Amino acid sequence: MAGQVAPAVPMVLSAILWFVVLLSVCSVAYWTYLMIVGRRYESPPVEHDPSAVQVRLLSVDSARIVQESVDAIPDSITDRHVIAEEPMEIAGATVHVVPDAFECEAIRKGRALEWARRNVPCEREYVLYLDEDSIMTDFTGVPDADVVQYRERPRRSGSWLTYLAEIFRLGFQVEQRAFPSLSVPLYAWGGGIAIRNELEEHVTWETSTMIEDTTFVWNAAAEESLDFALATPKFDTQAPPTIRAMISQRSRWLAGSQQESGLLAPAYRFLTTVRNLAWALSPAVPFLTLVPLFVPGTIAFETAFQIVSIGVFSFVLVWSVLGVRYYDESWLVGLALLVLSPIVSLLHSLGAFVGLVSPPTDFSVTRKVKPELVERTEAEREAEGD
Secondary structure, X not given: OXXXXXXXXXXXXXXXXXXXXHHHHHHHHHHHHHXXXXXXOOOOOEEEOHHHEEEEXXXXXXXXXXXXXXXXXXXXXXXXXXXXXXXXXXXXXXXXXXXXXXXXXXXXXXXXXXXXXXXXXXXXXXXXXXXXXOEOXXXXXXXXXXXXXXXXXXXXXXXXXXXXXXXXXXXXXXXXXXXXXXXXXXXXXXXXXXXXXXXXXXXXXXXXOOOHHHHHHHHHHHHXXXXXXXXEEEEEEEOOOOHHHHHHHHHHHHHHHHHHHHHOOHHHHHHHHHHHHHXXXXXXXXXXXXXXXXXXOOOOOHHHHHHHHHHHHXXXXXXXXXHHHHHOOOXXXXXXXXXXXXXXXXXXXXXXXXXXXXXXXXXXXXXXXXXXXXXXXXXXXXXXXX
């Protein structure tokens, strides 16, 4: 009959839709497992005071932003260095400019990290790496571990939607509590990470990668049993100022993760691939629940498909709630995130989809805004009111 869909078409479409949903089910199931594993994790006590730390803050050329970050470093840390691509004057820290002539296998930020490893003397137990916009808070020292990951708390620097997406992302990333129990942490954040000096000298940053922080941790775990800890303090950073910047950032994260997954054991490599695919394709999940309503008979086991799709989508709300709790945000912001969660999750995953179908071939720096344009924290606002 004219206009009748060929029998093979619904079968293929049904298989594709079930594949997308089941990928998400696998990812959600593993996230739930990590939450169970990490539910009782307590950050280890501080055993090394700030005098055992050298700070290296990485920047391109953002002097005003770097100065705010340096000013936030506790006075008890006296060994402070800024590793920059361009000369700048910074009070309270020694500035080193990476020479144009320096060559190594690492690229962009990794190149600067490797230059600093070779050329900035360190007699401290730990090197604490910060991004140019990392604002240290509640820092009292370092637990005794090979790698200590500090948590992040991006502040709004432009778009409200990107800020909500960061709250949503950090709600998902409460899974990090389980990472110390894994043989290989699934990812790392280089904007607040303390690395034992001896380990850095052994592993080095000599890898051409777009996710140098995660790659370093994976390389370290591949060579020896890695003692990894998640610290309690949350360092403030800047959320991407625009949706375009956020998409570029997420694209680099996913593409870099896939590119470097060969460093992992087969089981972890498979797991990383499944999670990345689920993340990249997750924007489709909210809309998949509507397919049986508008095109009945298209999907095999239609009722089961709807139940599974709704179940998967409910975790978008779970991650939103956890993100609001992590931030200790106001109920108004929490309500806005819940209402906008389908849009926010779509924007958060859009960059991952771009990274999957069109992986970037170069590192794109997320430009930071001037310090005075970044939304202040609630505590800062209260202090200013006093």
